[in-house]
Amino acid sequence: MADNIKFIKGEGIRLYTPENEEYIDAVSGTFNISLGYSHPELVEALKKQVEDLIHVSSSFTGELAQEVLDSILDEAPEHITDGWMRDIIGSTANEGAVKIANKFNGKSEVLSVSLSHHGQTLFTTNISGNAFRRKSFSNTISTNNAVIPAPYCYRCPFSAKGPDCGYLCAEAIHDYAQYGSSGGVSCMIIEPILGNGGNIIPPDGYFKKVREICDELDITLIADEVQTGIGRTGHMFASEYYDIKPDIITLAKGLGGIGIPAAAILYKKEYAVLEKFEHSYTSGGNLLSLTASQKTMEVVSRAGFLENVRASGKILGDFLNKLKEDYGHVIGDVRGIGYMWGLEIVDKDGAPDVDLANRIIDVALSDHKMILRGSRYGFGNVVKVRPALTATQDDIEEIYFRLNKIFSQL
Numbered sequence: 174m175a176d177n178i179k180f181i182k183g184e185g186i187r188l189y190t191p192e193n194e195e196y197i198d199a200v201s202g203t204f205n206i207s208l209g210y211s212h213p214e215l216v217e218a219l220k221k222q223v224e225d226l227i228h229v230s231s232s233f234t235g236e237l238a239q240e241v242l243d244s245i246l247d248e249a250p251e252h253i254t255d256g257w258m259r260d261i262i263g264s265t266a267n268e269g270a271v272k273i274a275n276k277f278n279g280k281s282e283v284l285s286v287s288l289s290h291h292g293q294t295l296f297t298t299n300i301s302g303n304a305f306r307r308k309s310f311s312n313t314i315s316t317n318n319a320v321i322p323a324p325y326c327y328r329c330p331f332s333a334k335g336p337d338c339g340y341l342c343a344e345a346i347h348d349y350a351q352y353g354s355s356g357g358v359s360c361m362i363i364e365p366i367l368g369n370g371g372n373i374i375p376p377d378g379y380f381k382k383v384r385e386i387c388d389e390l391d392i393t394l395i396a397d398e399v400q401t402g403i404g405r406t407g408h409m410f411a412s413e414y415y416d417i418k419p420d421i422i423t424l425a426k427g428l429g430g431i432g433i434p435a436a437a438i439l440y441k442k443e444y445a446v447l448e449k450f451e452h453s454y455t456s457g458g459n460l461l462s463l464t465a466s467q468k469t470m471e472v473v474s475r476a477g478f479l480e481n482v483r484a485s486g487k488i489l490g491d492f493l494n495k496l497k498e499d500y501g502h503v504i505g506d507v508r509g510i511g512y513m514w515g516l517e518i519v520d521k522d523g524a525p526d527v528d529l530a531n532r533i534i535d536v537a538l539s540d541h542k543m544i545l546r547g548s549r550y551g552f553g554n555v556v557k558v559r560p561a562l563t564a565t566q567d568d569i570e571e572i573y574f575r576l577n578k579i580f581s582q583l
């Protein structure tokens with residue numbers, strides 16, 4: 174159905190068809206339109222860059238790339254002091270992070286968690302925790318990497334109950350390293366909030382445990398902040414907010430502000446091990462990406478910007494919890510922070526209801542002109558609500574108003 178709709182204009186969280194019909198995008202594209210459609214400051218900076226110079230080989234963009242990197246590092250967790258600006262998308266940034274870990278510690282195996290999504294190249298499909306994306310591609314199945322249980326408390330894979338659950342999902346790292354691996358686990362990659370998997374927020378204490386185990390086993394910890402980074406949670410980095418202390422952080426999506434592809438890998442200084450010839454792409458760190466990233470950092474770092482995401486995000490969370498009170502028979506759980514929320518859709522027995530989640534998304538588009546997205550590319554039962562970080566309180570109210578109508582209709 175979405176394939177029949179064509180948009181020719183956008184502003185803030187709103188999109189317009191050639192007939193000037195207005196839609197609300199409650200998920201900011203695929204969570205990459207962090208500053209809303211056509212943010213005027215980005216458009217202006219990009220227009221100027223297009224007029225001046227669109228592309229020049231990355232051999233000649235080093236100075237600008239370093240400036241942009243510095244502006245990101247200024248906001249990064251304190252121990253993260255260096256980085257790499259030669260990527261263009263999240264998938265390659267994650268591949269770069271794994272290369273860095275492999276080269277740094279001389280080991281090769283990668284650990285990730287079930288329901289994770291780290292990209293769609295052969296390798297990142299391989300290390301993501303979703304079999305449905307691998308089904309047709311035998312090259313994405315490797316015995317060199319492993320998926321361990323996700324920290325998904327609402328449906329705990331061990332049926333344990335917090336807060337004294339013993340973090341069995343984190344302890345699984347020990348099990349795998351000792352019994353499942355070749356003895357050479359190089360790194361663990363994890364999203365601070367499992368975005369595609371269903372807006373899954375690990376419990377308090379989980380990341381502390383993971384960090385301890387990684388230290389004990391000499392495993393590099395990579396935080397995939399492709400979705401959570403650059404303000405999505407109301408904090409510049411989710412790693413900082415959740416005190417994850419990763420060795421490496423990857424960024425993409427929101428870094429480009431208005432949908433311009435941009436990516437970065439950030440790390441502790443001892444992880445600066447890559448040679449340029451080992452990881453760079455023709456369009457990696459191109460002038461338009463760098464311009465968009467620079468302006469995005471300027472806007473998101475401004476006084477009051479993230480405070481507003483936190484305050485309005487709280488209001489959004491309150492609205493979604495109110496929906497759960499009113500429609501608790503189909504909304505099993507509401508999870509989120511900042512402008513990153515998910516509604517877990519359940520059937521009468523509390524089991525995941527994927528069909529209903531997809532119906533909610535379809536009805537939102539067809540009857541209420543609102544774009545929502547589902548978890549696991551339509552194979553999951555979580556409906557995601559993640560407006561642009563520039564969404565106002567009026568926008569949030571409008572999203573709630575339409576959601577309310579959708580649930581009452583269904």
Ligand SMILES: Cc1ncc(COP(=O)(O)O)c(C=O)c1O
Nearest residue numbers: 262263264290291292399400425
């Ligand atoms: C957490 C996470 N990591 C990595 C990626 C891959 O990024 P890209 O699609 O830019 O390659 C995605 C994309 O959805 C993602 O959500």
